[in-house]
Amino acid sequence: MIKHKDHFHGSDLEKIEEIYGIKKEEIVSFSANVNPLGVSPLLRTTLADKIDAITTYPDREYTSLRKCIAAYCGTDHENVIVGNGSTELISLFIQIEHPKKAMIIGPTYSEYEREISLGGGTTLYYPLREKDDFRLDVNDFISHLNENIDLLVICNPNNPTSSCITSADMRHILDACKEYDIYVMVDETYVEFAENMEEIDSVPLTNYYNNIVILRGTSKFFAAPGLRLGYAITGNRDLIKAINTRKNPWTINSLAVVAGETMFSDTAYIKETKDLITKERARMYQAFCESPDYKVYKPSGNFMLVRILRNDLTSQELFDRAIREKMMIRDCSTFPFLDNKYIRFCIMNPEDNDRLLHCLLNNE
Known part of the structure; x- marks a missing residue:
C-alpha cells in the first residue's frame, strides 16, 4: 500500500493520477456523489x-x-x-x-x-x-x-x-x-x-x-x-x-x-435518476447489511456511510484497495467525529456497483 497523508475529495482525480499512476479518465468516482447517468x-x-x-x-x-x-x-x-x-x-x-x-x-x-x-x-x-x-x-x-x-x-x-x-x-x-x-x-x-x-x-x-x-x-x-x-x-x-x-x-x-x-x-431524466438511485441504493444497502465485516447506516441520499468492523482493516486500506481497481471511494477519517473505520461511497450504475461490491465484500 502506498503510504500517504492525502485525503481525496471527489474532484481530486489529478492527485490520484499523480500518486497511483492511474489515468483519471479510467477512474470511476464513487466519492463525488454525482448522478451516474451524467448529463441528460x-x-x-x-x-x-x-x-x-x-x-x-x-x-x-x-x-x-x-x-x-x-x-x-x-x-x-x-x-x-x-x-x-x-x-x-x-x-x-x-x-x-x-x-x-x-x-x-x-x-x-x-x-x-x-x-x-x-x-x-x-x-x-x-x-x-x-x-x-x-x-x-x-x-x-x-x-x-x-x-x-x-x-x-x-x-x-x-x-x-x-x-x-x-x-x-x-x-x-x-x-x-x-x-x-x-x-x-x-x-x-x-x-x-x-x-x-x-x-x-x-x-x-x-x-x-x-x-x-x-x-x-x-x-x-x-x-x-x-x-x-x-x-x-x-x-x-x-x-x-x-x-x-x-x-x-x-x-x-x-x-x-x-x-x-x-x-x-x-421530467424523463428526473424520473430515470430517481428510479435508478432508489433501486441500486436498496440493493447495495442490503448487501452491506448481510456482511459481518461492516455496519451500514440507512441512507437517504445517493451515498452511504459504512463502518468497518474488522480490527485488521482501515479506511485508508480500503481506499487503496478500491483505487487499484480504478474505483475511488471516500476515506472519512478527516470528517469531525469519524475515524479511520469509516468509508463513504455513492450509488453508480449497476455494473460499477457490482464491481465495488465485489471489491469491498469479497476481497481479503
Missing part, C-alpha cells in the same frame, strides 16, 4: 442548439430561470435567488448574517465552518451519535440551543452520514430557533435523491417561517458540477434584498441559464 441527452442537444446564447448578456434578474426553479420546487419565483454554485450563496448569506457563533450538526461538509471562520465567527458542533445510527435526537438537540447562537447549519440529507431530518422535526427546530433568534441555513444538495423527498423537503416551510434559507444546486442530481448553478429559497424578502444588493451582477452565465431552464423541466 436533452441538455446536451439543447446547449448545442443554443450556443449563440453566449453572444448576449443574460437577464440581470434571471426571471425566467427563477420561474423554472420555482415551478420545480413548488414555490414563488420571488422566493428564489440564483448564484454561481451554492458555495457563492453560502458565502453571501454568511457575509450578510455575519454570525458570531454558529452551530453545525456534524460530521458534515467542511465549507460551512470555513465560511463562518472567514467572516470572523466561531463554530460549535452538535455531534450526531453513532449509537443513534447518526440520526438526530431532536429533543436533545433543541436542549443545546441558546441565545448565544445566531446561526444553525443543517445539511439534509447529511453528508457523509446520509441521514435525514423530516419536515415535521424541522418545524420543531425552527420553532426553537425562533425563540432564540437563530437563523437556520439548510443545505438540501442531496434532497432530490431521497426516496421520501416529500417528507424531508423544507421548501414548504418557507411559507410559514422567515428564519430559514434553503440551499440547492445542480452539481449532484443533474451531474453538472462544472455548470456552477446554485439557488436558494427563502420567504424572508429582507434577506433576498440584502443578498441581491451585495451579489455581483451576471454571476450566472447565459449557457447556465439555458441549462437551468432545460434541466428543471426534464
Whole structure:
C-alpha cells in the first residue's frame, strides 16, 4: 500500500493520477456523489442548439430561470435567488448574517465552518451519535440551543452520514430557533435523491417561517458540477434584498441559464435518476447489511456511510484497495467525529456497483 497523508475529495482525480499512476479518465468516482447517468441527452442537444446564447448578456434578474426553479420546487419565483454554485450563496448569506457563533450538526461538509471562520465567527458542533445510527435526537438537540447562537447549519440529507431530518422535526427546530433568534441555513444538495423527498423537503416551510434559507444546486442530481448553478429559497424578502444588493451582477452565465431552464423541466431524466438511485441504493444497502465485516447506516441520499468492523482493516486500506481497481471511494477519517473505520461511497450504475461490491465484500 502506498503510504500517504492525502485525503481525496471527489474532484481530486489529478492527485490520484499523480500518486497511483492511474489515468483519471479510467477512474470511476464513487466519492463525488454525482448522478451516474451524467448529463441528460436533452441538455446536451439543447446547449448545442443554443450556443449563440453566449453572444448576449443574460437577464440581470434571471426571471425566467427563477420561474423554472420555482415551478420545480413548488414555490414563488420571488422566493428564489440564483448564484454561481451554492458555495457563492453560502458565502453571501454568511457575509450578510455575519454570525458570531454558529452551530453545525456534524460530521458534515467542511465549507460551512470555513465560511463562518472567514467572516470572523466561531463554530460549535452538535455531534450526531453513532449509537443513534447518526440520526438526530431532536429533543436533545433543541436542549443545546441558546441565545448565544445566531446561526444553525443543517445539511439534509447529511453528508457523509446520509441521514435525514423530516419536515415535521424541522418545524420543531425552527420553532426553537425562533425563540432564540437563530437563523437556520439548510443545505438540501442531496434532497432530490431521497426516496421520501416529500417528507424531508423544507421548501414548504418557507411559507410559514422567515428564519430559514434553503440551499440547492445542480452539481449532484443533474451531474453538472462544472455548470456552477446554485439557488436558494427563502420567504424572508429582507434577506433576498440584502443578498441581491451585495451579489455581483451576471454571476450566472447565459449557457447556465439555458441549462437551468432545460434541466428543471426534464421530467424523463428526473424520473430515470430517481428510479435508478432508489433501486441500486436498496440493493447495495442490503448487501452491506448481510456482511459481518461492516455496519451500514440507512441512507437517504445517493451515498452511504459504512463502518468497518474488522480490527485488521482501515479506511485508508480500503481506499487503496478500491483505487487499484480504478474505483475511488471516500476515506472519512478527516470528517469531525469519524475515524479511520469509516468509508463513504455513492450509488453508480449497476455494473460499477457490482464491481465495488465485489471489491469491498469479497476481497481479503
